[in-house]
Amino acid sequence: MIWYVSVGLLGLLTLSIPVGVVLFLLGFGIDQFFTPFPLLRGLGNLVWSSSNSATLIAIPFFVLLGEILVRSGVATRTYAALDRWISWLPGGLIHANIATATMFSATSGSSVATSATVATVAMPQAERLGYDPKLFSGAIAAGGTLGIMIPPSINLIVYGFLTQTSIPRLFLAGLIPGLALAGLFVLVTALICMVRPELGGERRVFPLSKMLSALKDLVPIIILFTIIIGTIYKGWATPTEAAAVGVAGAFAIALAFGGVSLEMMRESLMGTIKITSMIMLVVIGASFLNFTLASAGLGQALRGFLEGMGLSPLGTILIVVLIYIVLGFFIETLSLMVVTIPIIVPLVVAQGYDPIWFGILMIVLVEMALITPPVGLNLYVVQGARKSGSMTDVMLGVIPYTLVMLAMAAALIAFPQIALFLPSIL
Amino acid sequence: MPQTVLTFLRRLNLWVASLVGVVLLACAVFILADIILRQLGSSFGGTDEISGYVMAIVTSWGMAFTMLELGHVRIDILRSQLASRGRVIMDLFSQAVLALTISVIAFQCWPVVANSIQNSSTANTPLETPLTLVQMPWFLGWTWFALNAWITLAAAAVLTLRGDYDSTESAIGAFAEQETMK
Amino acid sequence: ESLNVVGSWSSLPLHQQYEQPFWTETLPAAADDLEVALTTHDQMGLGTGDVYTLLGQGVYDVGMTVADYAVADAPELEGLDVPLIATDAATAKQMVDAARPMVTDIYHDRFNSHVLAIAPYPPQVVFCNHDISSLADLEGLKVRASGRMTAKFLEALGAEGINVAFSEVPGALQKGVVDCAVTGAGSGYSAGWWEVSTHLMTLPLGGWDPVVTAMNLDKWNSLSPELQETIQTQITTEFEDPAWATAQDALANDVACLTGNGDCPAGDPASMTLVEATPEDTERAKEILVNEVLPEWGERAGAEWVQRWNDSVGEVVGVTIPAS
Numbered sequence: 001m002i003w004y005v006s007v008g009l010l011g012l013l014t015l016s017i018p019v020g021v022v023l024f025l026l027g028f029g030i031d032q033f034f035t036p037f038p039l040l041r042g043l044g045n046l047v048w049s050s051s052n053s054a055t056l057i058a059i060p061f062f063v064l065l066g067e068i069l070v071r072s073g074v075a076t077r078t079y080a081a082l083d084r085w086i087s088w089l090p091g092g093l094i095h096a097n098i099a100t101a102t103m104f105s106a107t108s109g110s111s112v113a114t115s116a117t118v119a120t121v122a123m124p125q126a127e128r129l130g131y132d133p134k135l136f137s138g139a140i141a142a143g144g145t146l147g148i149m150i151p152p153s154i155n156l157i158v159y160g161f162l163t164q165t166s167i168p169r170l171f172l173a174g175l176i177p178g179l180a181l182a183g184l185f186v187l188v189t190a191l192i193c194m195v196r197p198e199l200g201g202e203r204r205v206f207p208l209s210k211m212l213s214a215l216k217d218l219v220p221i222i223i224l225f226t227i228i229i230g231t232i233y234k235g236w237a238t239p240t241e242a243a244a245v246g247v248a249g250a251f252a253i254a255l256a257f258g259g260v261s262l263e264m265m266r267e268s269l270m271g272t273i274k275i276t277s278m279i280m281l282v283v284i285g286a287s288f289l290n291f292t293l294a295s296a297g298l299g300q301a302l303r304g305f306l307e308g309m310g311l312s313p314l315g316t317i318l319i320v321v322l323i324y325i326v327l328g329f330f331i332e333t334l335s336l337m338v339v340t341i342p343i344i345v346p347l348v349v350a351q352g353y354d355p356i357w358f359g360i361l362m363i364v365l366v367e368m369a370l371i372t373p374p375v376g377l378n379l380y381v382v383q384g385a386r387k388s389g390s391m392t393d394v395m396l397g398v399i400p401y402t403l404v405m406l407a408m409a410a411a412l413i414a415f416p417q418i419a420l421f422l423p424s425i426l
Numbered sequence: 427m428p429q430t431v432l433t434f435l436r437r438l439n440l441w442v443a444s445l446v447g448v449v450l451l452a453c454a455v456f457i458l459a460d461i462i463l464r465q466l467g468s469s470f471g472g473t474d475e476i477s478g479y480v481m482a483i484v485t486s487w488g489m490a491f492t493m494l495e496l497g498h499v500r501i502d503i504l505r506s507q508l509a510s511r512g513r514v515i516m517d518l519f520s521q522a523v524l525a526l527t528i529s530v531i532a533f534q535c536w537p538v539v540a541n542s543i544q545n546s547s548t549a550n551t552p553l554e555t556p557l558t559l560v561q562m563p564w565f566l567g568w569t570w571f572a573l574n575a576w577i578t579l580a581a582a583a584v585l586t587l588r589g590d591y592d593s594t595e596s597a598i599g600a601f602a603e604q605e606t607m608k
Numbered sequence: 609e610s611l612n613v614v615g616s617w618s619s620l621p622l623h624q625q626y627e628q629p630f631w632t633e634t635l636p637a638a639a640d641d642l643e644v645a646l647t648t649h650d651q652m653g654l655g656t657g658d659v660y661t662l663l664g665q666g667v668y669d670v671g672m673t674v675a676d677y678a679v680a681d682a683p684e685l686e687g688l689d690v691p692l693i694a695t696d697a698a699t700a701k702q703m704v705d706a707a708r709p710m711v712t713d714i715y716h717d718r719f720n721s722h723v724l725a726i727a728p729y730p731p732q733v734v735f736c737n738h739d740i741s742s743l744a745d746l747e748g749l750k751v752r753a754s755g756r757m758t759a760k761f762l763e764a765l766g767a768e769g770i771n772v773a774f775s776e777v778p779g780a781l782q783k784g785v786v787d788c789a790v791t792g793a794g795s796g797y798s799a800g801w802w803e804v805s806t807h808l809m810t811l812p813l814g815g816w817d818p819v820v821t822a823m824n825l826d827k828w829n830s831l832s833p834e835l836q837e838t839i840q841t842q843i844t845t846e847f848e849d850p851a852w853a854t855a856q857d858a859l860a861n862d863v864a865c866l867t868g869n870g871d872c873p874a875g876d877p878a879s880m881t882l883v884e885a886t887p888e889d890t891e892r893a894k895e896i897l898v899n900e901v902l903p904e905w906g907e908r909a910g911a912e913w914v915q916r917w918n919d920s921v922g923e924v925v926g927v928t929i930p931a932s
């Protein structure tokens with residue numbers, strides 16, 4: 001069955017059938033060949049119950065929030081301001097990419113939305129200033145993945161929803177690892193550009209007056225972050241509802257900057273529906289595939305296999321990490337989580353691990369999956385925003401950042417407190 | 427002719443998407459109002475139940491729009507290596523598989539609605555929402571998606587037979603010419 | 609013969625202590641050549657309301673979940689789990705036994721399935737982060753409830769029903785988003801609700817959440833009479849009876865763990881204030897049930913079911929729903 005799924009997945013994806021449709025097809029196949037039960041009869045109920053979800057409505061809200069920031073010009077201002085503050089480092093503007101991605105991660109719950117936002121404002125600069133496209137686009141794709149680690153985060157909402165763990169605590173746990181990743185991205189970029197200066201652009205040093213005057217352009221994003229996170233931790237709104245609050249906040253900020261028009265709102269909504277439907281077809285397909293896999297006994301088989309190996313808790317975690325790295329190459333991230341969480345998390349928790357900690361570890365691995373070919377959504381988003389050049393540039397550009405994520409996963413295993421410290425004191 | 431059909435479908439779905447967008451915004455406003463009301467010690471009650479229904483309906487009705495905007499993500503590793511004739515063949519195949527799959531989904535969604543009609547089902551909540559009321563629009567959204575998928579496939583097939591590969595690709599290719607985000 | 613079985617919540621004791629051993633060990637040992645594959649509805653990602661619908665369609669052979677989840681398709685099923693009437697396991701068992709013929713008919717007609725067993729979840733009690741001394745004190749408070757009849761009861765009592773996910777309840781209690789929340793005493797203990805609440809009212813405001821185990825009717829009819837007999841005997845004696853037998857003790861233990869009055873086998877006891885129902889409370893609750901909540905249910909379910917309920921469950925507990 002595992003072979004059938006892996007080979008089928010790869011084959012169908014190579015045929016460039018839409019990813020969501022591929023997941024349904026695999027489910028149909030499991031129903032046909034691996035079980036005597038009429039699983040197809042459950043399809044309608046699965047489609048209904050996986051989309052009738054007050055939790056998932058956070059997806060369109062977060063995407064809409066990002067669209068409003070881009071189309072009202074707020075995103076461009078933020079990028080320019082961060083350029084003045086951070087581009088003196090070796091690597092120049094590449095650092096502004098990472099810093100902008102980090103800031104938008106703090107208002108957006110989606111990595112795709114975050115990289116789309118940064119790519120649209122940053123890409124024109126790369127061509128104008130003559131940057132090496134590899135590292136430049138790689139930094140955007142990798143920086144964008146922070147969208148699901150730094151709160152708010154749709155993927156953490158889904159994790160909390162599926163595992164019955166507290167979403168605000170998951171958000172707290174993601175903060176330090178998220179910021180640490182951002183810092184490490186900057187560090188690695190600077191190191192690479194010190195060794196090979198031709199990869200980065202010129203270092204851009206701005207006078208202090210210009211740096212200070214740019215500060216006001218960072219205020220909107222900081223306010224927005226405070227509003228979203230504040231309403232959650234004050235208990236005024238659930239994490240999902242906070243996404244609606246974020247939409248209102250982004251709208252108010254866009255109004256204040258004079259960037260609101262009927263046309264701009266219409267375009268933002270169209271973009272939102274497009275991305276939401278794209279994500280949801282994949283999520284619903286994954287739910288159906290998971291349903292067929294569970295019915296055909298994969299969960300039981302996998303559990304038996306792992307328990308039969310008689311691994312220590314650490315051994316189990318290492319195997320699980322390996323599974324996620326391999327699956328992450330081929331499976332879109334939200335569906336990866338939906339399919340694996342019901343099987344893997346109970347196993348890990350039974351070994352005595354904290355589900356909050358494991359959620360964060362999983363997010364690091366899922367971030368990697370977002371930028372590893374052949375199925376890495378962020379790669380496609382960034383490539384989509386480039387006017388020219390080959391996809392290979394972006395794939396090469398993310399390699400150093402992928403290694404940083406791997407190191408982060410190792411650090412989380414060695415020092416769980418990186419994730420658990422904040423939830424334990426607040 | 428096929429171009430006219432495609433243009434018409436796009437325009438129609440733009441309207442559908444606008445309507446869906448307004449519903450989504452209304453839901454956000456509803457949630458905000460409830461958050462404010464709660465601070466004042468009151469509540470509409472049932473906002474999350476209603477958001478769930480909105481999500482299901484918004485999702486199903488947005489699908490066809492996304493398809494026509496080439497928004498459903500596809501992996502083009504092999505496809506991008508091919509000449510335009512090969513790409514078009516892959517696109518037609520992919521669209522046919524999509525149309526077939528979505529039809530199966532729409533077909534299997536009907537029993538859910540039928541079951542609710544038969545049992546006069548109401549949500550297991552204080553609101554007692556009649557489920558038919560929310561499941562019917564959801565089912566029609568998937569049917570709409572299936573219908574659009576078949577029409578688009580037919581139009582693209584005609585374009586291909588005429589040898590107009592460029593138009594075929596802009597109808598059912600892997601990526602939109604220009605990302606909508608600018 | 610082989611059976612595909614879908615269990616109830618995989619993380620809860622009913623599944624881990626009773627369902628899992630019964631279906632994977634006890635039953636296969638008792639019946640010759642019986643293979644069982646067991647998963648749970650949460651692992652399959654099924655909506656809670658879908659378990660019996662799909663069971664009836666033959667998507668699997670045996671399904672079990674909280675009956676209350678299925679009332680969207682069968683309002684008459686709400687009569688199985690009327691809150692507050694049964695304050696101890698013995699009474700709850702009597703109610704369930706009285707209701708069994710009704711439940712059997714409902715599952716037969718609505719879900720094309722055959723009822724094998726009805727086991728209890730622990731009674732759903734009330735955790736409050738608010739000073740309360742009686743049921744009447746809930747008036748004006750914000751309460752997280754689950755289940756339609758409980759929500760309706762709270763409404764009638766003058767409390768406000770708030771919807772909060774199970775995992776967010778501690779935060780909601782701490783911040784005053786809700787003043788009280790209803791769940792099983794054991795779940796509340798293991799999820800640490802006692803850290804953020806002060807008062808525990810052991811009145812079963814959320815009922816006993818009976819979990820119904822049922823088999824697809826076509827599958828059931830296809831089994832040999834001997835196998836039917838074996839399965840029915842085994843599930844009654846090895847699953848249902850033990851689950852009920854420990855229910856009362858489990859409640860006593862959980863309450864001891866939460867309040868510190870008595871031995872807590874599960875770990876360190878907490879020190880919540882125990883609020884016991886006064887006779888006035890019970891009286892008031894019955895009054896609201898009989899005059900408001902149950903007649904409303906009668907309208908949803910129909911007069912025929914009200915009559916059947918009065919003649920069976922009502923008879924046992926001394927409650928009569930007035931004809932509307």
Ligand code: NA
Pocket residue numbers: 104105106107108109110146147148149150151152153
């Ligand atoms: Na984020």
Ligand code: NA
Pocket residue numbers: 328329330331368369370371372373374375376377
């Ligand atoms: Na990947």
